[in-house]
Amino acid sequence: MNKELLRIEGLKTYFDTWAGIVKAVDGVDIEVIEGETLGLVGESGSGKSVTALSIMRIVPSPGKIIEGKIIYKEENLLEKSEKALREIRGKEIAYIFQDPSTSLNPVLTIADQLLEVILAHQEISKKEALEKAIELLKLVEIPDPDVKIWNYPHQLSGGMKQRIAIARAIASQPNLLLADEPTTNLDVTIQAQILELMQNLRKRLGMAMILITHDMGVVADIADRITVLYAGRVCESADTKTIFYKAKHPYTQALLTAVPSLALRTDKLKVIPGNIPNLIEPPSGCRFHPRCEYAIEKCTEKIPELIEIEPGHKVACFRALEINLESPLGGAKNN
């Protein structure tokens, strides 16, 4: 059995806004094993980013972690002091944001932004830190690192900026990397470059990674396990193959079929009716029930628990075992 690195239990993070309390994350359970890549999949408003921010305890105001446990290396991060947490942020757990043009400070040079992170966690001289920063830029394959390091973010392309953001995240060789849609704003050919780079770095440095994305293609490619979120709750969690070939939650299934595929051409796409739910007054019971074709009376009344139906495969659906969902990829291929 692989060693567990991070476990989230019953996490609730709410935002107190003028319109009401937004229950962005409402009882999420996740675990990450050392050295693995966990794909955290969901659409906008599913709570995937908020979950990641909660792990670092940097949920921006008016957001607040209401309850739950975030256990990292057997210690609950939610009980730690702010000072102790600073030792973890950037050193043990690092974060890569979606849009490098907003996550890099526009008024500081690349050198400035890399050095401060290195110096915050390592007891070395400024000169050594600078050498290390250039080393990092080489690691993320930036051409002319000793020139580019003196640039400001706006002088670099989107792909380059994301490489810098990655360099900053791995500066202190963290154990866990939280990558929040790191390639969403990039072109596909650049996305391919960045994904490959991240995978190589992850293997080389032995990090675990939580990859947050809405793109099933990306997770199919690089995730070992996948957790699917919908409206602030976990629907399903299993290894990648199982999710794609033996999904048991109707939402997971819907995500797979609603996307036009390059491989097979259909005349009509299967549609998930309705819209993303409102998280101030979320639907009663199972949050997916208004859009679910398999919903029964019970689904509207009770919230389904996340249950392990076979080793490593958890589903939050009352009818997971009754209904027979067919993978769009064909069910037979896997075993």
Place this chain on the structure above:
Amino acid sequence: MTRYIIRRLLYLIPLFLGILIIVFAATRVAGDPVRLMTAMNPHITEEARNNLTAYYGLDKPLWHQFLIYLANLLKGDLGNSYVIRGGIEVTSLIGDYIWPTMLLQIVSIILALLIAIPVGVISARRKYSKTDVTVTTTSLLGTCIPIFYMGIIVILIFAYYLGWFPAGGYVTVISESKDYFLGSRTLDIIWHMVLPVAVLTFALLAPIVLLIRSSMLEVLKQDYVLAARANGLNDRKVVYKHALRNALIPVVTYVGIYFGAMLAGAPITETVFNWPGVGRLFVQATNRLDFPVIMGITVIITLMTLIANLITDLTYGYIDPRIRVE
């Protein structure tokens, strides 16, 4: 960068000319200044009037007069006063009065910035706390109280009732019964400066604090601030290194504008505190229709405002690298 400075400087020339034309027009709206000045004098003869007009060169066409003024201005000659000290040169008159004005204004703006930045930042970081509410309420009041009213209240309390500071003036007039504060002229000036500087500083401070606060609130929501926190930087670094510099970008422009407004408001502040600066001189000159002095002071204050604007522009370029590179 040099190119940028040169461009800004050249850019100011038409601006300056435009202002000059308006001011010049203002002094000539009523026609011949001599006629205005002598309107109250029943004894003056038509001939004397004409002589005066010719003496001041007012018989030439308006555009001609303007060009002469411009040419003299380039030579550093602002003409002679019509009334003060038997037609003293305006340059030397302003030379006497400008230093108290500069002293007051520059000390106030520096103090205002030194106080406003940390206060604004603290207020933004503790949004809706007691500190924040106190700071925002006080600042809001500060933007609403007329500066002369504030001056009168302060004089009433600190000069008349408490007697801590003098009610006005620049320096004690030495007589048998009076000496400089603690026997030193410098200390005496500082002692006289306390109240006007306090009022001016507060008036400048209030809008800047509100601006920094709101700008800071905006910046603190940005991803790069979140990223800095995610990298384990301590709060001081996150706030003062990452957030503040970005928050100052929109503030800088306004500081230039407020400073210009304060300078232009010098007549009011200096009148309240009986401060011997160009502002009070301006009020006296205007009341006596002493146009060369009026023009001279306006030119000087405009130039100071333009310099403040230039400094603002350069600071802007310094803070925001995106402007610098173009």
Place this chain on the structure above:
Amino acid sequence: MQKILRELIQEKNKTKGASQWNIAWRRFKKNKTALAGFFIIGIIIFMAAFDSLIAPYGPNTIPGFYSGETRAPPSSKYLFGTDYVGHDVFSQVVYGASSALFVGFAAALIVMLLATVVGVVAGFYGGIVDNILMRITEIFLVIPFLLILLVFLKVITALAPSGGGGLFMVTLMIGIFSWAANARIIRGEVLRVKEQEYIEAATALGATKTRIMIRHILPNVLHVIIVLTTLMIATAILVEAGISFLGFGDPNAITWGQQLQKASEAVKEAWWEGVFPGLFITLLVLGFTLLGNGLRDSLDPRLRE
């Protein structure tokens, strides 16, 4: 992050047919400070409307003069005391309200007319029109505004020693010299709206320039104009008070600034003479500032949280 939040909230607004103005009104009602501003303005408007009923003495009467009660401290007879010639300060303050309101509203009207025309034309047409208008705006922005104002007012008074153009002239001058900053903000706002995709969409649909201006751009910058107008009223009141304080106002009008000027000669002896008029200037300016800030918070669709 903010985008995510916005999307999370957006679903909440499913109440029936709520226009942005409706929502703004709802938010405004919740804004206590804005309501306080509204309340202050209301009281002062009431004062101005019924001044002859509220004031115990007439505007030009000097009750204290005959009874020897000049510069008398506040009492039940003279609520705010009397001034140097024996005017009842309270009555004078009451009569000053309509002057302050007149200056505020009329100057703001002139300013906003000029600023809106310049700002919208410059922003909408761009190019050389914009260039010329903006250079002129810059001149008015940098010009030492109070100095010019004083010179103009003095010269006009000197031309007609019987009292010049009066309060209206003061107002007009304030209007002519303070539109520049507002014009610049409005232009910026027009430029921002012009860049929006829905303007492009309207062009692609075949909408004419006039239609785009009236149906799309104006409604989307209106909230800015409303807020600026409110804040401008506050500024104009402050400026008029300053001018009057320096003795360049209309000597025949009763204004708070002039009361302060007369009082400042003898604050030591009669504090009440200046403290009360000043208090009312501050209150009225505060009222409009609070209202303006409140309107900004509730009208700006970008400030949702």
Place this chain on the structure above:
Amino acid sequence: MEVQKIINKEILEVQNLVKHFPIYTRGIFLKKQVGLIHAVDDISFSIKRGETFGLVGESGCGKTTTARSILYLDQPTSGKINFEGKEIITIFSSKNKEEKQKLRRKIQYVFQNPYASLDPRMTVADIITEPLTIHTSLPKKELYQKLYELLELVGLEPYHAERYPHEFSGGQRQRICIARALAVEPKLLIADEPVASLDVSVRAQILNLLKDLQQKFNTTYLYISHDLSTVRHLCNRVAVMYMGRIVELAETQELFDSPLHPYTKALLSSIPIPDPLAKKSRIILPGEVPSPINPPIGCRFETRCIYKKDQNCIKYPPKLVHIGKGHFVACEKTKKP
């Protein structure tokens, strides 16, 4: 036969379209031009009546500029655009209001971002009927009748008419945009990344809607996207753009089955496939797209090409050559089949 001919007639023909954006720096007194952004550089293609033509490429490749040029939202630098046999650049640049309005009516545009392309201060009813009020003089009653028809057509409820855009989700807003575009029954609908900013679960709804509507009204679509999977789903023919040029153009099936241009190949292989067991033969392109201010002189793709390049690639821009079955490629290496 006659009918066939009309159906196959080309509705839109773009010939040698060029759009360069000048870049200025502010000089001491006047601004001066310091360069050109080569947004679209000599492209030609045609769209048949009733088909869906896809324009694919990464950000900055010029696909949106092409669409904006067709709509005359950007004035083309040179080239010709024929729409239903008439040269429309001349019409748009002329003073003939009537002709211009006719064209505006016939060509409609659906924008990428449904959050930005709807006026926040107008009700849905005003938004959808705006093209009708501009182009027709229908009485109010008929206008409303039409409005409710349109709402139903795009799957919205009648009570939505009195609401404002901010009350809708992204998918619903895009429905409003589509209803607005269809209000005047256009001949050509240009859809610029209509689903790019939508959530996955809503995307399929809009794609299906577009498809249904096309069948219903026989509208011609120009579909612009960076997302090859939606292009494959929707389009009959596809043109691939790179740095302002078309590098390959073919029937959809043909292009996806046997891409010839090295860029198309890399692009196709870069798309992550939602199948963990799919075979991955990913071509990762080296480097980044060069600056559009100083594009490579020869083949624009030369700097990142994985084929062995020669002098011809560096010196001369390759021509888009027909290699059979309506398949065009602009590459020295694949010229001969």
